Amino acid sequence: MTKKDLKALATSVFNGALSEKLVDDAKKLDDRICELRKGRIVSTFNKFKDFVLLKEYSDIAKEHKDDAEEMPFRSRLEEMRNITRINRAIFDILEAGKEEIKRAIETIKEVQNSIDKNYQFVNSAKWRYEVLEDLLWVING
Numbered sequence: 001m002t003k004k005d006l007k008a009l010a011t012s013v014f015n016g017a018l019s020e021k022l023v024d025d026a027k028k029l030d031d032r033i034c035e036l037r038k039g040r041i042v043s044t045f046n047k048f049k050d051f052v053l054l055k056e057y058s059d060i061a062k063e064h065k066d067d068a069e070e071m072p073f074r075s076r077l078e079e080m081r082n083i084t085r086i087n088r089a090i091f092d093i094l095e096a097g098k099e100e101i102k103r104a105i106e107t108i109k110e111v112q113n114s115i116d117k118n119y120q121f122v123n124s125a126k127w128r129y130e131v132l133e134d135l136l137w138v139i140n141g
Contacts, residue, residue, distance in 0.1 A: 007091065010087075010091065011088075011091075014084050014087065014088050017080060017081060017084040018081055018084055018085070022077055022081075023074070023077065026072075026073040026074040026076075026077045027073075027074060029073040030072045030073050030074050033072075033073075075118055078114060078118050079118075081114075082111050082114050082115065082128075082129070083128060085107050085110055085111050085114075086107075086108075086111060086128045086129060086132050088107060089103075089104040089107040089108055089111075089132055089136075090104075090132065090135075092104040092107070093132075093135065093136060093139060096139070101136075101139075101140065104136060105136070108129070108132060108133060108136065111129045111132075112129065115129060
């Protein structure tokens with residue numbers, strides 16, 4: 001594989017990680033976990049509904065359900081999306097063109113806004129954001 005092929009593959013992976021379908025699916029999972037937490041008596045209808053509508057999620061391990069109580073799926077996904085955005089910004093910075101640097105700056109702002117909005121669950125994304133911000137400062141002066 002050439003460098004160009006690898007970059008195209010990475011870009012495709014980045015686009016997948018930033019897919020809105022993932023956000024929608026994470027919301028469905030969080031909503032279902034919330035319902036389970038409410039302690040309602042699960043009726044036959046709800047069992048059927050889960051079987052039909054959430055069949056794709058029926059194999060969620062208890063471990064993941066427990067993890068979702070500590071940190072919602074959407075928050076974990078947002079952290080992964082921020083890391084993806086940061087990686088994409090690094091690609092842009094390495095290209096070093098005016099348009100790429102401008103896009104990297106916009107991406108960094110998106111990450112900062114996300115961190116500000118979701119502050120309670122960020123850790124590695126915030127650390128990587130700070131490193132990226134420092135790198136951009138060094139490049140731009």
